Amino acid sequence: MAVSVRIPVPLRNLTGGQEMVSVDGKTIRELVDNLEQSYPGFQDRICDEKKQIRRFVNIYVNEEDIRFLKGVDTEIKEADDISIIPAIAGGSTAWLTGTVGR
Secondary structure, X not given: OEEEEEOOHHHOOOOOOOOXXXXXXXXXXXXXXXXXXXXXXXXXXXXXXXXXXOOOEEEEXXXXXXXXXXXXXXXXXXXXXXXXXXXXXOOOOHHHHOOOOO
């Protein structure tokens, strides 16, 4: 089942400039894995080495932060609105270039 995912401007270089992409997945974990399959390098930008969403990356399902749901195990449905939003607050821009954690 494919869902539409809203991509933030800093990550659109990985999606060929697309603001919205269609990706298969029944959970956020599957969605992230499939984003990586379709757009290599995507997972490294939003996940740490344990494949957990980085603390400065927020993922929302129908305007609910997945941290308050089931995290990466949050189930998703075809009609859900999925948004990936970088936290906005000072700090490093290393995640934009893919150098976070290296």
